[in-house]
Amino acid sequence: MNICFIYFFIFLILGGILFFMSMSFLSSMYSVMVSIELGSLNSCMIEMTLLFDWMSLLFMSFVLLISSMVIYYSNEYMEGDLFINRFIMLVMMFVMSMLLLILSPNLISILLGWDGLGLVSYCLVIYYQNVKSFNAGMLTVLTNRLGDVAFLLSISWMMNFGSWNYIYFIECMKETPEMELISLMMLFAAMTKSAQIPFSSWLPAAMAAPTPVSSLVHSSTLVTAGVYLMLRFSVSLSSSVCLILLFFSGLTMFMAGLGASYEFDLKKIIALSTLSQLGLMMSILSMGGYIIAFYHLLTHALFKALLFMCAGSMIHSLSNSQDIRSMGGLVNQMPLTCTCFIICNLSLCGLPFLSGFYSKDLILEVVSMDNVGMYIYMVYYLSTGLTVAYTARLIYYVVGGDFNFFSVHLVNDSGHYMLKGMMGLIFLVVFMGSILSWTMFIEFYMICLPLSFKMMAVLVTLLGGWIGLEVSNFVINYHLKSLKFKSGSYFFGSMWNMLYLSTFGVNYYPLTMGKKFYESVDQGWSEFYGGQNYFNYMSKSSQILQFLFKNNLKLFMVLTAMWVVFLMVVY
Structure with a gap:
């Protein structure tokens, strides 16, 4: 049986089961947490924690149902592709990263899903290997890396609370300055992943991916990860952070x-x-x-x-x-x-x-x-x-x-x-x-x-x-x-010149300056007085020594003759 049909049936059955489970959990307000200890660092337990509540189960069921239909659809859409199995495996990794992010109430395990989404999305955006896809993929992954930095900083700040399981203390600690700072950094991470201003330019660029991938990315996976993270952290958001987000x-x-x-x-x-x-x-x-x-x-x-x-x-x-x-x-x-x-x-x-x-x-x-x-x-x-x-x-x-x-x-x-x-x-x-x-x-x-x-x-x-x-x-x-x-359409169509402010402007001038520095310094005066000059000096010295080594017998005979003449003259 084709690999597309296998994953289609697995996802469809799992999605249906999870949907009815979520309805059952919702009616009784029931939740299950599974925690597996992996190690400890400075009294902070590194755990693999999974939270099964109505929200995570319902969202997972939607992700799996949509993914099943997209994989079934891909069987014909990607029919002529030589590497369709590789494409389906990438989609599988994408969905699994999203499921890990949904189930995790622990920042360490969320980071695995969060980074998995960023990395696999890069592989999927550059799937059609051309210059446009490569540029779009690099823009996507670098913009998302900005949010990952804030995520890593919030993980280090959360060591103050003795645990990365934020679900234990997020409500009682929401007034503390540490939790406000963590919430602000989580907001920054969610804004990059969900492409809010000023990080919006990567979202239209990511359309270089195959259409089944766009269907997944824009419905239930990559861009919704930031919204889902903010849903989980909504308890800790202060009024000032909410105002920033609202604006x-x-x-x-x-x-x-x-x-x-x-x-x-x-x-x-x-x-x-x-x-x-x-x-x-x-x-x-x-x-x-x-x-x-x-x-x-x-x-x-x-x-x-x-x-x-x-x-x-x-x-x-x-x-x-x-x-x-x-x-x-x-x-x-x-x-x-x-x-x-x-x-x-x-x-x-x-x-x-x-x-x-x-x-x-x-x-x-x-x-x-x-x-x-x-x-x-x-x-x-x-x-x-x-x-x-x-x-x-x-x-x-x-x-x-x-x-x-x-x-x-x-x-x-x-x-x-x-x-x-x-x-x-x-x-x-x-x-x-x-x-x-x-x-x-x-x-x-x-x-x-x-x-x-x-x-x-x-x-x-x-x-x-x-x-x-x-x-x-x-x-x-x-x-x-x-x-x-024309000027109005250019301004509005370029997302209020955001391409030039947040993407092209940020990349173009440092790269141009880097090129000029490379030409005038690395390959200019620095090269002339540095590596190249030293190379010329060493090569000339080695040529002299090589000449001596090649003619050592002649030199020996000449020196011997000179020594004999010297002895005859003196004595």
Whole structure:
């Protein structure tokens, strides 16, 4: 049997078992902790600790269910690849690292999963071995290493408490300055892993990976690791740390929505929508709603995984073209794929009774009911409107209109494995939001809002969809080429010049200075008076000595003759 089918069945069965176990643990508020001692250092026990509670089991079940469908989908997507077994093993390592991170309440064992995610993500991003992939992989791994530094520092600071099992003392020690510092460093680590401002530039670059990997990364593994870590540390976050997180996550949400509205790469648009939703999760988490953030994390994982799978099917059929301007009218040739694509996009927008609606609408109503300032309120609703705008634009370009690809083409829904993989997720996208809303919230939220606030989400959604369609139609029909439009699109499309500030600017000038230093010092005066001059001196000296050694008999005879002449003259 193919290796893809073996892992598909294992993950699917394990995911189903874990889901029902999590529901059982949730109903009885039951949890199990398993601790294995590995050694000790300065009275700190080094332990391998695993925490099985409803949150970890539920998240693990979602990771395994999504991974099973992605592996099944990969069997056909990566069909022509010579190294498909290596690809599946890398995906396996990726999933196992995430599971280790989910289960660990110990910083040492979390670090194993955390670093495993960073390393395997680098291997997956550079899977297609070309210059673009190598650059994207290096950017991904170096940005994540910044967060790893903060993680290692927090491990060293946690030695003050005598244990790395933060779950024992995180609540009683949250007022201490040490725990506040640890929380701040954990926030820094989570911001790099979840690509919050100013570390956002690696997320669109990571689209160089194969599409099944993008489906995993953007739904339930790499980018959600930071959110999950903040969920576990949410008890210890002080008000000042929460304010920092709220400010940066709100900016991330707004910036990603603007960037996606100017992008034409299909995978990058979906990646920026992930960035926007990550900002939404982080911001509601910083306002104290960590259960709602976890709820949105789960529902978002479902429709985002399926959205990438639909995008991969389209890219596969269109000879690896990712430009949405070359698409159009695909609903006539790929009806099933386009149906799944539209349902996922509507779930992302928060259309009533799809899974995204239950979590997103709840977040907006909780924010409206909370005592937040006008800035946060406006950022939330503007970002929601932008989400609907770029989604309507994406559907307009991809599904509607005329077909803009080659006249000779083969675009259809013939990929049976890919379709079955997508069909396995579509029912979860439609129904899982309501199922989770009935099971997760043991304490009910009482939402009490005036009619104007209640209708605000509906108004912003309709307005955003209308603006997205109108702007797309205007751009297509009138071909905007004015300098103002170009400069505006360049600024917003480059994520507010973040590529140049946080990535290109940080790398370019040190590398340029290093090159000049190398040319003028290492290969310049330093080389002339240092190594090269010393080499020339030694080589000339060795030439003289070699001449003497080669002619030693002649020299001996000449010296003997000179000595005889000297004796005759003197005596």
